[in-house]
Amino acid sequence: MNKPKIIEASIRDVIFGSNVTIVQPVNIYECTLEDDAFVGPFVEIQKGVKIGKRTKIQSHSFVCELVTVGMDCFIGHGVCFINDLFSKGGPAGGDQSLWKETKVGNRVSIGSNATILPVSICDDVVIGAGAVVTKNIVESGVYVGNPARLLKK
Numbered sequence: 001m002n003k004p005k006i007i008e009a010s011i012r013d014v015i016f017g018s019n020v021t022i023v024q025p026v027n028i029y030e031c032t033l034e035d036d037a038f039v040g041p042f043v044e045i046q047k048g049v050k051i052g053k054r055t056k057i058q059s060h061s062f063v064c065e066l067v068t069v070g071m072d073c074f075i076g077h078g079v080c081f082i083n084d085l086f087s088k089g090g091p092a093g094g095d096q097s098l099w100k101e102t103k104v105g106n107r108v109s110i111g112s113n114a115t116i117l118p119v120s121i122c123d124d125v126v127i128g129a130g131a132v133v134t135k136n137i138v139e140s141g142v143y144v145g146n147p148a149r150l151l152k153k
Contacts, residue, residue, distance in 0.1 A: 017053065034071075052106070065096075066118070069104045076112035076129065083118055114148075 009027040017035035022028070026039055030047030033039065037051050040059035045051070049063050052071035057063065061079040069075065083099040084092045092098035100118030104110075108121055111129030121127075121137045128144035128151070137143060141153040 023059075040077075058112070066099055066101045067104070068102070070106035070108065070123070072107045073104060074109040076110055076114065078113040079110050079116065080114075081116045085118065 009025050011022065011026060011028045013030045014028055015032040017033060017037065019035060020033045020037045022039045023041045025041060027044040028039065031045050031049040031051070033051045034053040036054045038056040039045065040057060042060045043057055043063070045057070045063045046065045048065050050068045051057065052069055052073065054071055055069055055073040055075070057075040058077040060077055061075050062081060063069070064081050064083045066083045067081045081102055083102065085100060086092075087098055102116055102118050103120045105121055105123035105125065107123055108125045108127070110116065110127040111131065113130050114127050115132045116127075117132070117134050119133055119136050121133065122140060124140035125137055126142045127133060127148060128142065130146070131144050131148040132146040133143065134147040139150065139153070142151045143149060144151045
């Protein structure tokens with residue numbers, strides 16, 4: 001009988017600021033969590049990610065490589081960040097040259113189950129629950145829908 005390769009979720013090689021709170025189980029590795037950050041259970045934060053001071057990430061969210069989140073942000077339950085746009089018709093796999101960056105400004109709130117493609121989001125933005133952000137957001141306001149559009153300033 002064959003045995004599967006089992007890799008356990010863990011917290012490894014993380015740079016922690018002061019007073020960081022993590023609710024296990026999580027899979028967090030080779031990233032930075034600044035002062036007073038909070039990470040809920042069942043979250044994955046991949047290598048190279050930077051999470052700013054006083055930012056809260058709720059349960060079941062996925063933060064992939066090449067994501068930077070500013071200070072005083074809120075990432076709701078089940079938020080998914082994407083760094084691969086399938087530019088060649090399928091997953092980039094190990095070809096990291098095809099992956100793209102996401103930058104989230106300060107004081108940004110992202111509602112539950114939103115999907116954030118590789119974009120830049122300016123400061124002071126609210127992304128509604130379930131929204132799909134496909135383009136850069138350069139004006140503060142509330143954005144909703146698929147694709148996300150400005151609802152109000």
